[in-house]
Amino acid sequence: MGGANGKSGLRVWRNARLATMADGVAGLGIVEKGAIAARDGLIVYAGAEASMPASAGQGVDTVDCEGRWITPGLIDCHTHLVYAGNRANEFEMRLAGATYEEVARAGGGIVSSVKSLRAANEDDLVAQTLPRLDALMAEGVTTVEVKSGYGLDLDNEKKSLRAARRLANERPVTIRTTCLAAHALPPEARGDKDAFIDLVAATILPDVAAEKLADAVDGFCEGIAFSPEQIARVFEKARALGLPVKLHADQLSNLHGAALAASYGALSADHLEYTDEAGAAAMAKAGTVATILPGAYYFIRETKKPPVDLFRRHGVKMAVATDSNPGTSPLTSLLLTMNMAATLFGLTVDECLAGVTREAARALGLLDKAGTLEAGKSADLAIWDIERPAELVYRMGFNPLHARIWRGQ
Ligand code: DI6
Ligand code: FE
Numbered sequence: 001m002g003g004a005n006g007k008s009g010l011r012v013w014r015n016a017r018l019a020t021m022a023d024g025v026a027g028l029g030i031v032e033k034g035a036i037a038a039r040d041g042l043i044v045y046a047g048a049e050a051s052m053p054a055s056a057g058q059g060v061d062t063v064d065c066e067g068r069w070i071t072p073g074l075i076d077c078h079t080h081l082v083y084a085g086n087r088a089n090e091f092e093m094r095l096a097g098a099t100y101e102e103v104a105r106a107g108g109g110i111v112s113s114v115k116s117l118r119a120a121n122e123d124d125l126v127a128q129t130l131p132r133l134d135a136l137m138a139e140g141v142t143t144v145e146v147k148s149g150y151g152l153d154l155d156n157e158k159k160s161l162r163a164a165r166r167l168a169n170e171r172p173v174t175i176r177t178t179c180l181a182a183h184a185l186p187p188e189a190r191g192d193k194d195a196f197i198d199l200v201a202a203t204i205l206p207d208v209a210a211e212k213l214a215d216a217v218d219g220f221c222e223g224i225a226f227s228p229e230q231i232a233r234v235f236e237k238a239r240a241l242g243l244p245v246k247l248h249a250d251q252l253s254n255l256h257g258a259a260l261a262a263s264y265g266a267l268s269a270d271h272l273e274y275t276d277e278a279g280a281a282a283m284a285k286a287g288t289v290a291t292i293l294p295g296a297y298y299f300i301r302e303t304k305k306p307p308v309d310l311f312r313r314h315g316v317k318m319a320v321a322t323d324s325n326p327g328t329s330p331l332t333s334l335l336l337t338m339n340m341a342a343t344l345f346g347l348t349v350d351e352c353l354a355g356v357t358r359e360a361a362r363a364l365g366l367l368d369k370a371g372t373l374e375a376g377k378s379a380d381l382a383i384w385d386i387e388r389p390a391e392l393v394y395r396m397g398f399n400p401l402h403a404r405i406w407r408g409q
């Protein structure tokens with residue numbers, strides 16, 4: 001779409017309907033008969049075409065959108081996209097009646113992904129991850145958060161994070177990396193969780209931070225993973241290193257992970273099926289985003305839903321993400337994820353769309369750069385062949401993307 005860049009480097013998309021998703025504006029921030037102008041990869045104007053300054057709209061590379069809708073490029077703010085192999089065999093075992101525990105005892109679970117990842121070299125990891133990234137991008141995704149957490153030792157955590165960073169060289173997409181070394185206990189730790197947390201805090205995080213391989217730090221606070229006290233030690237170190245934190249919290253039980261995350265000013269707390277009112281209140285006070293992950297809920301047939309009404313009542317912002325991972329959410333469609341968030345948890349269309357744009361940007365600490373169609377932000381756009389925005393949430397397995405623009409291209 002569109003020709004070569006105009007001399008001025010200015011590009012304009014006109015004759016469009018905009019869902020700007022601007023913060024503090026009611027609903028989707030809709031502009032009928034809208035236009036967007038971008039220069040050097042940044043939006044310089046987004047609004048009514050009739051009000052576009054002449055300087056933004058003349059003698060430039062102009063695209064007629066023929067009445068199509070434009071939203072911000074979608075943002076998947078919680079993925080474990082970098083992994084090797086898959087766990088379809090465990091899926092079959094579970095379908096045959098095996099429980100998670102039985103699967104884990106048979107060598108499955110997170111540890112089987114750790115084995116596969118350790119055996120793969122960095123090039124393999126990148127190559128195996130690209131098809132998943134391509135699937136996300138094909139639906140208009142322009143920013144993806146990618147966690148480590150299947151390496152679980154210094155070299156393999158770094159290998160994962162380097163592979164994640166390399167995705168941004170291979171594709172026109174923004175990648176944000178998160179160090180999730182405190183994800184699970186590796187076999188060589190022989191059951192000693194405290195010793196492993198020592199390794200994470202004393203060695204893995206400082207090294208990863210020194211090489212600038214991670215933009216944030218995450219942990220898994222759960223009976224089957226790490227206690228609130230152990231996560232607090234990880235967060236203390238992250239704070240000392242100047243890295244923002246996020247947390248897998250209250251997914252399978254209520255260890256008050258949401259409140260813990262909030263007490264460290266976390267960017268987000270994620271999953272949250274078992275979060276209580278005190279947790280929601282703490283998140284609201286800290287400005288911690290609730291990241292809703294319906295893919296994992298669906299895939300492991302969880303029945304406890306996240307307390308969406310509590311989040312609304314307390315004014316907690318909600319993001320929506322795939323949690324793409326080989327064990328509990330082998331999902332690479334943010335459009336389907338929105339449908340799940342609406343159908344399973346009762347999110348409105350507006351909440352779903354905000355969840356994969358503005359609130360996802362907030363959950364990554366990127367709201368000043370992405371997530372809405374506003375001047376000054378990255379010109380990351382998704383242009384859709386739809387009549388109304390609800391179609392993006394309503395369909396299952398259909399992709400109405402017309403064009404995807406990343407940094408103006
Ligand atoms: N919660 C999850 O659902 C995934 N990680 C996490 O902390 C599970 C990841 C896996 O099973 O591979
Ligand atoms: Fe996750």
